[in-house]
Amino acid sequence: MAVYSMTGYANVQKSTASGTESSAVNAQQIGLELRSVNSRFLDISFRLPDSARHLEALFRDALTRSLRRGKVELRLTVNRSRQDGPEDPSAAHMHRLAALQNHVRNWMPDAKPLSVADVLRLCSADDSAEVSIEADDATALVQDAIAQLKKARASEGERLKSILLAQVGQLRELGLRAQPLIPKLVEQQRERFLQRWNEALKVGNGAPLPEAANDRALAEATAYAIRIDVAEELNRLQSHLTEIEQLLGKGGEMGKRLDFLIQELHREANTLGSKSAALELTQISVDMKVLIEQLREQVQNLE
Template identity: 35%
Template sequence: MIRSMTAFAAVERATSGGTLTGELRAVNHRFLELGTRLPEELRALEPALRERVSARVSRGKLDFTLRLRAPEGEGALQINPALVAQLSELALDLHARFPALRTEFTDLLQFPGVVQSKAVDQAILQAEALALVDAVVEQFVVAREREGQKLVAAILERVDAISARAADVRELLPIIRAGQRQKLEARLAELSQPADPGRLEQELVLWLQKLDVDEELDRLDSHVKEIRRVLKQAEPVGRRLDFLLQEFNREANTLGSKSVDTRTTNLAVELKVLIDQIREQVQNIE
């Protein structure tokens, strides 16, 4: 299924260590680039997190953030009485030496180890965190697929328009060729010396061959069939679509360069506009 490279997913769960929130966001990128922001308690999970993401995502610039908020309520935070007693004795001793010395309560709480969080089993917390990572990635992939279907619809709409423009060119070609033949014959009729009919026919055939775009139209039809086929594939196809658009553009440029009629020239311009619009959509496909 086609996936967009632009997506966002967030999951929040209560865990043994507090409330854990995971967020994954992405924008388009040529390759897979993953940045992570993890709390210190879960820093060791980074390799496993990267492995889980790369198993489901192949392209895009991703940012994965995990936040752990300490549990609230009774017993969530505890004072280390032994350390507080040591600090009290030290403060009394220093106060005897420096009577002007004052110890603020808030400063005491900020001393390392005075305030302690409730003991948490790290193995359980890490398992809960990885389960949340899996949930975030799954939600993220679903969001990418949902956006991908919108991109497919937009692309197919323009592919249909390209097919219609190519059909218009095919219908015009016999009329344009007949018109060019009449123009050439009219100019030759104005010459004072009559031209050799055999040589005239030969030159006319060579001239019309230079204006022939049947091969370009056939290749354009082939590219249209290929892009429809590619859009039905399950694996990432962004790079394949990039290549196809180069081929589309090449045929449109050739049609424009060979055109001798404003109608086909305008149709070639419309083709290039449609191709550029498809390219804008393809830039977001994984």
């Protein structure tokens, strides 16, 4: 199954004609445009001419059945033209334009009178508002647009998938770099604790302590070494990375699951940094956080 981004664009056009043999044929050019960006949920908005408002429910149903997440805008445009040239203006149009012209020129005597081209253009604009779209045409248009949008979202999703897998690979390498440092760092911290313990004894009267006190010191050193041991965090981090790779390989709807895994990765990287007792581990933690933040930004675009 494909990996889908929430970012995509589609634009489809359809020509329809209406009229009778005894009248000039009117051609309608219908355009349907879909734009999609990321969103936590499916958020649909419409930009429709007044004559196509009744199609909103049809469009919404088609989109909700095909898409899961994203902020989607649907825009419908309709242009009508007569195939045999301009239509003769009606008497009502002529009368209205003449009245409007007289009213304007009463206030603005220097205004130029309407030309023939102006009259034809204004009457054509009035006619183009009266458009009709059949439900079958609207259904075919929106289905074609959705198919194009999903294709665009799948193409963008594949690009994001390759970026995410590369970043996951870099995080895995950082984890593998940190792994060999753990036993050495734990032993170093244990020895440092015992050294400071012995130095503290020298500051005192130098009297030998009971064997129980020495055992207690050794136990404290061991407990401290365990507290700074980040092996568990690194193992969990590798496990989360494996799950991300599996999700990307499986495809389909995964954005919310990936959001959760990114949060877990960030928690492990934070813990690694807070437990770090060496500069090298601290730098690895910082590099991990940078990559995880980049992952988060990319994952926000996945469906």
